[in-house]
Amino acid sequence: MLTYGKALAVLEAARAAAAEESLTGAFAVVDAAGNDLAVGREATAAWFTGAVARAKARTAARFGRPSVELAHLAEHFSDVLAIATDEAGFRPVTLDGGVPLFRDGVLIGAIGVSGGAPEADRRCADRAAAALARV
Amino acid sequence: MLTYGKALAVLEAARAAAAEESLTGAFAVVDAAGNDLAVGREATAAWFTGAVARAKARTAARFGRPSVELAHLAEHFSDVLAIATDEAGFRPVTLDGGVPLFRDGVLIGAIGVSGGAPEADRRCADRAAAALARV
Amino acid sequence: MLTYGKALAVLEAARAAAAEESLTGAFAVVDAAGNDLAVGREATAAWFTGAVARAKARTAARFGRPSVELAHLAEHFSDVLAIATDEAGFRPVTLDGGVPLFRDGVLIGAIGVSGGAPEADRRCADRAAAALARV
Amino acid sequence: MLTYGKALAVLEAARAAAAEESLTGAFAVVDAAGNDLAVGREATAAWFTGAVARAKARTAARFGRPSVELAHLAEHFSDVLAIATDEAGFRPVTLDGGVPLFRDGVLIGAIGVSGGAPEADRRCADRAAAALARV
Numbered sequence: 001m002l003t004y005g006k007a008l009a010v011l012e013a014a015r016a017a018a019a020e021e022s023l024t025g026a027f028a029v030v031d032a033a034g035n036d037l038a039v040g041r042e043a044t045a046a047w048f049t050g051a052v053a054r055a056k057a058r059t060a061a062r063f064g065r066p067s068v069e070l071a072h073l074a075e076h077f078s079d080v081l082a083i084a085t086d087e088a089g090f091r092p093v094t095l096d097g098g099v100p101l102f103r104d105g106v107l108i109g110a111i112g113v114s115g116g117a118p119e120a121d122r123r124c125a126d127r128a129a130a131a132l133a134r135v
Numbered sequence: 136m137l138t139y140g141k142a143l144a145v146l147e148a149a150r151a152a153a154a155e156e157s158l159t160g161a162f163a164v165v166d167a168a169g170n171d172l173a174v175g176r177e178a179t180a181a182w183f184t185g186a187v188a189r190a191k192a193r194t195a196a197r198f199g200r201p202s203v204e205l206a207h208l209a210e211h212f213s214d215v216l217a218i219a220t221d222e223a224g225f226r227p228v229t230l231d232g233g234v235p236l237f238r239d240g241v242l243i244g245a246i247g248v249s250g251g252a253p254e255a256d257r258r259c260a261d262r263a264a265a266a267l268a269r270v
Numbered sequence: 271m272l273t274y275g276k277a278l279a280v281l282e283a284a285r286a287a288a289a290e291e292s293l294t295g296a297f298a299v300v301d302a303a304g305n306d307l308a309v310g311r312e313a314t315a316a317w318f319t320g321a322v323a324r325a326k327a328r329t330a331a332r333f334g335r336p337s338v339e340l341a342h343l344a345e346h347f348s349d350v351l352a353i354a355t356d357e358a359g360f361r362p363v364t365l366d367g368g369v370p371l372f373r374d375g376v377l378i379g380a381i382g383v384s385g386g387a388p389e390a391d392r393r394c395a396d397r398a399a400a401a402l403a404r405v
Numbered sequence: 406m407l408t409y410g411k412a413l414a415v416l417e418a419a420r421a422a423a424a425e426e427s428l429t430g431a432f433a434v435v436d437a438a439g440n441d442l443a444v445g446r447e448a449t450a451a452w453f454t455g456a457v458a459r460a461k462a463r464t465a466a467r468f469g470r471p472s473v474e475l476a477h478l479a480e481h482f483s484d485v486l487a488i489a490t491d492e493a494g495f496r497p498v499t500l501d502g503g504v505p506l507f508r509d510g511v512l513i514g515a516i517g518v519s520g521g522a523p524e525a526d527r528r529c530a531d532r533a534a535a536a537l538a539r540v
Contacts, residue, residue, distance in 0.1 A: 003178045026171070031178060036161070036185035039174035043138050043166060047467075048489035050171035055488055091491065093484045114485075168438065170492075197317075214363045215384075218325055219318040221361065222440075224494015273448045296441070301448060306431070306455035309444035313408050313436060320441035 002029070002101065002109045006135050007037035010101070013131035014113055015040065017124040025115015026053040027128075032107050034058035034090075042115075049114040055091060056098030056112030056121075062088055064107050067098030068122070097121030099129050137164070137236065137244045141270045142172035145236070148266035149248055150175065152259040160250015161188040162263075167242050169193035169225075177250075184249040190226060191233030191247030191256075197223055199242050202233030203257070232256030234264045272299070272371065272379040276405050277307035280371070283401035284383055285310065287394040295385015296323040297398075302377050304328035304360075312385075319384040325361060326368030326382030326391075332358055334377050337368030338392070367391030369399045407434070407506065407514045411540045412442035415506070418536035419518055420445065422529040430520015431458040432533075437512050439463035439495075447520075454519040460496060461503030461517030461526075467493055469512050472503030473527070502526030504534045 002010075007029040014027045026041035026049035034057070041050040059067040071094040073081050085092055096118035101109045111128045113121040137145075142164040149162045161176035161184035169192070176185040194202040206229040208216050220227055231253035236244045246263045248256040272280075277299040284297045296311035296319035304327070311320040329337040341364040343351050355362055366388035371379045381398045383391040407415075412434040419432045431446035431454035439462070446455040464472040476499040478486050490497055501523035506514045516533045518526040 001178055004175050007178075008175065031182075033182060035182040036174050036176050036189075037178060038176075039171050040139050040143065041171050041173075043136055043142075043172060047166075047168060047170040048485070048492050051488050051492045052485055054171075055484075091484070091487055093488070095482065095484050212365065214325075214361070214365050215318070215322055217361055218321050218363070222318050222321045222494060224492060271448055274445050277448075278445065301452075303452060305452040306444050306446050306459075307448060308446075309441050310409050310413065311441050311443075313406055313412075313442060317436075317438060317440040324441075 002031055002037060004037055007109065009135035010111055010128045010132055011038045011040055014111060014124045014128035017127040018113065018115070021116060021120050021124065023116035023120050023124065025113060025121070026050040028053040028057040028112045029109060030054070030057045030061050031109045032061055034061040037109065045115045052093065052114035053112040055093045056095065056114060057110045058090055058112070059092040060098035060100045060110035060112065061107070063092070064100055066096070066100070067093050067112070068096035068118070070094040097125055099125040101129055101132055103132070137166055137172060139172055142244070144270035145246055145263050145267055146173045146175055149246060149259045149263035152262040153248065153250070156251060156255050156259065158251035158255050158259065160248060160256070161185040163188040163192040163247045164244060165189070165192045165196050166244045167196055169196040172244065180250045187228065187249035188247040190228045191230065191249060192245045193225055194227040195233035195235045195245035195247065196242070198227070199235055201231070201235070202228050202247070203231035203253070205229040232260055234260040236264055236267055238267070272301055272307060274307055277379065279405035280381055280398050280402055281308045281310055284381060284394045284398035287397040288383065288385070291386060291390050291394065293386035293390050293394065295383060295391070296320040298323040298327040298382045299379060300324070300327045300331050301379045302331055304331040307379065315385045322363065322384035323382040325363045326365065326384060327380045328360055328382070329362040330368035330370045330380035330382065331377070333362070334370055336366070336370070337363050337382070338366035338388070340364040367395055369395040371399055371402055373402070407436055407442060409442055412514070414540035415516055415533050415537055416443045416445055419516060419529045419533035422532040423518065423520070426521060426525050426529065428521035428525050428529065430518060430526070431455040433458040433462040433517045434514060435459070435462040435466050436514045437466055439466040442514065450520045457498065457519035458517040460498045461500065461519060462515045463495055464497040465503035465505045465515035465517065466512070468497070469505055471501070471505070472498050472517070473501035473523070475499040502530055504530040506534055506537055508537070
């Protein structure tokens with residue numbers, strides 16, 4: 001199980017990666033069900049980035065894969081995504097930057113990053129996911 | 136302006152107060168406009184407490200007063216609260232546990248606590264607000 | 271027809287009445303269909319008072335009577351009010367402070383005032399309605 | 406801070422510019438948080454122009470830039486705009502005609518104009534923004 005303490009450590013790893021990219025943004029770590037564990041937004045980042053980071057993380061957790069992989073679903077099976085959206089009670093995000101977190105092959109949560117280009121957000125999320133093994 | 140670092144310090148003050156109360160919950164610090172700065176939920180707290188803490192904090196920030204003070208508005212002027220809700224784009228919470236944060240008399244944000252009895256949530260929020268002067 | 275110029279004059283009459291009552295609030299004048307003609311909010315009034323004043327005015331215009339008279343409908347025929355709400359596309363207000371404007375017995379618009387006690391809001395709205403004959 | 410009096414003066418500057426363009430429309434000035442300060446609609450303008458002017462102004466205030474600059478966000482990052490919309494509680498407008506108002510580099514509000522072609526709406530909004538320095 002991902003504790004708050006470990007979630008915050010993952011978030012800080014994402015923040016450190018963002019600082020190296022000169023990316024000012026927001027970071028969200030959620031549990032396997034997509035609920036908030038730790039969220040942080042730099043005060044100078046756009047006001048809506050916290051919500052976007054949370055949605056990316058939630059998408060990655062609920063679908064068990066990087067958020068960007070839902071772009072295919074959105075394009076070819078938009079009805080399915082719409083129904084999944086109704087069921088999930090939130091708006092999935094198909095942009096890059098949401099990454100699931102696994103421990104021994106089991107989904108334990110996800111991280112979402114928002115504030116930079118989608119590719120940069122993704123790099124920060126990947127580095128935070130890699131840091132999970134060390135926290 | 137409340138930075139992420141200061142917001143996290145206020146959140147940690149609320150967590151420390153909660154630990155003393157044996158309260159397992161969630162904590163949210165938002166800016167003056169009600170947007171997320173730092174959110175933390177103990178993994179063993181109910182899944183929805185993060186959302187409740189965020190809503191309490193947002194309510195306190197947007198109305199500039201403790202969330203519990205909206206109970207009067209909700210009881211006697213439910214129309215007004217309903218319209219404010221539509222305008223604000225979120226569901227205000229009238230339970231105790233959301234407290235505005237002021238610096239030199241200026242509203243700079245708010246903290247919300249959820250997970251215990253409303254009175255206990257409020258005590259933790261008040262102690263976190265008092266800690267603001269030291270962070 | 272109520273022009274913008276006349277609507278603004280009615281609004282200013284409401285503001286003058288509010289100043290005499292030491293009421294800091296918002297004022298809205300709408301046409302017979304309930305659409306905005308002139309809206310003004312003192313910058314120091316609560317952020318949501320503009321929306322409340324608009325809703326009071328719209329209620330008075332769409333129902334052709336003071337907004338407070340809908341309280342009876344809300345209490346005894348809430349289904350009817352709910353359906354009317356769906357049809358109208360806005361949330362009617364049953365608080366006092368919305369007053370229809372008539373010229374030669376024909377409904378030409380309405381005024382709504384928000385920011386004080388409902389009775390004070392109503393007095394300002396009534397005085398503005400009386401001023402219509404002089405503008 | 407933008408008072409009601411100054412907001413009305415900015416609105417009148419937009420109206421004067423519109424008259425020169427033979428543009429019959431609506432004008433809205435909001436505070437930095439996007440809440441109404443002064444709204445005016447010519448009675449002969451389309452009934453929905455008041456709502457559009459308000460949405461343009463609110464968009465410019467909440468995003469701190471001309472409303473038309475959100476077209477890029479809408480096209481390439483529609484997920485982000487959808488989430489921002491949910492958070493903000495209103496429907497942002499990506500058409501031209503909403504312009505932020507700055508004083509000494511600080512955002513203090515915004516103006517929105519609706520009723521003409523987007524480019525004409527924008528010219529009126531720009532002239533009103535320029536008039537801010539004189540009111």
